[in-house]
Amino acid sequence: MGRAPCCSKVGLHRGPWTPREDTLLTKYIQAHGEGHWRSMPKRAGLLRCGKSCRLRWMNYLRPNIKRGNISPDEDDLIIRLHSLLGNRWSLIAGRLPGRTDNEIKNYWNTHLSKKLRSQGTDPNTHKKLSETAQLGSKRKNNSSSSSNNNNNNNKSKSRKQKSKSIANLEPEKQKVHLPKATRVNSFRIPRNESFDCNTISGSSDQAREGSKVVNIIPWSELIKDSAENGIGFLVGGHDQDHGLVNGSNFECPSHIPTGENTLEKLYEEYFLELLKPEESQVELDAFAESLLI
DNA sequence: AATGATCTCAACCGCGAGCAG
DNA sequence: GCTGCTCGCGGTTGAGATCAT
Incomplete structure (x- = not known):
């Protein structure tokens, strides 16, 4: 989807996965385990790039994934974790068994950020919108519309315009947590080494x-x-x-x-x-x- | 029923961390 | 210490679904 393929991926299949591709990938991983994503597609007989295989497995095919119906408890936990961790979706997902970082990211962007906004909370800073607006108005000469009006106006704009208008509302996006994201749920097993059970596993x-x-x-x-x-x-x-x-x-x-x-x-x-x-x-x-x- | 606007979420991309040589 | 490779992360995109007119 979307952007032009990078040169190394010319000739590879892109876009939505077919049931056949899913089956091939699942069978291959069941037989050989995860890892070696780069060489996996060839071995599994897939015309996909390794990244695509990894993503499909992680977000959709792997066992024990819960889909849909995010409970109010989970809602609450995501909001709390986001207030502490910021957009570190993999960390947040790691604390919600069966949920993927992509799912949580999507859920945040489509539901929770709106929910917080409607409750008068800035989804980026987790502070009251009035406070944010005050800060904003000090820096910026009066924009006459309220945050609600902004939301309504946004509905009639294209998405790109929408994000621009949000950016205008929040001139300085405050990150809740500063440290850069680091790998957390990868346990690097030395290549060509077998699995060592001296680890913590979700399954x-x-x-x-x-x-x-x-x-x-x-x-x-x-x-x-x-x-x-x-x-x-x-x-x-x-x-x-x-x-x-x-x-x-x-x-x-x-x-x-x-x-x-x-x-x-x-x-x-x-x-x-x-x-x-x-x-x-x-x-x-x-x-x-x-x-x- | 037709059309346009908006929403959802699977999938893509670029970047950077970590490891091996 | 340097370089190249692989993998994981977060941001972004856009096709399809749904809603509004």
């Missing part, structure tokens, strides 16, 4: 099949990642009823240095806080700040 079935599993997050990386973000982590047991993470259920793998325990407790405590209702938000923010020092 025991997948691990059993020996695939280089999606969402395998090495403990040390989680700790590091958590330290960077000032947030808890997703591992271990899920709350089966809600599909949400139960921070109290996770176990620390034996290879984790014991020196990390204090940090680990802090994060666990923080993540439990994250699941608490709205009124604890202020304390939560303070706690997050303290972790980021």
Whole structure:
């Protein structure tokens, strides 16, 4: 779709996947596991680029993906996580079992940002729109329309125009979280090496099949990642009823240095806080700040 | 029923991190 | 330390679906 193919992809099939392609990819991954995306399409008999295969698998074909019907609980969690992590969709998705970063990103852009806006909250800063508007009006000479009017006007504009008008409304897009995105759910298995189960896996079935599993997050990386973000982590047991993470259920793998325990407790405590209702938000923010020092 | 506007989401792209040589 | 390769991430696009007139 969309843009012109880059030169290396000339001759490859693009656009929506056919059932046959899905089957080929699924069978190949079931037999050989994930990874080696670059060489996979040829081996699997697909006329696709490796990126496309990876994306299709990650976002659509891999087992245990929940589709649609994002629950109010998940809604709430996404909003909270976004307020802490910003647009780090893979991190957010990592904390919502069965959800993909692409799905959450789409859901945010199409539903949650509008929802927040309609509630008078700036979806970028998670502050009240009135505050943002005040800041904006100080920098910018009066634009007479209210934010609501802006939204209505936007409806009649093309999408590109729409995003431009939003950009005008928010002259300085504040990122909630500054650190650049880093890889978090990739566990690099040395090439030509077999799967090592000394990892945390989202799916025991997948691990059993020996695939280089999606969402395998090495403990040390989680700790590091958590330290960077000032947030808890997703591992271990899920709350089966809600599909949400139960921070109290996770176990620390034996290879984790014991020196990390204090940090680990802090994060666990923080993540439990994250699941608490709205009124604890202020304390939560303070706690997050303290972790980021 | 026809047409245009708007919305949704699967898929694409470029960039940058991490690893191997 | 440098370079090239691979992979993962976030932003963006546009076809198809849905809604409004």
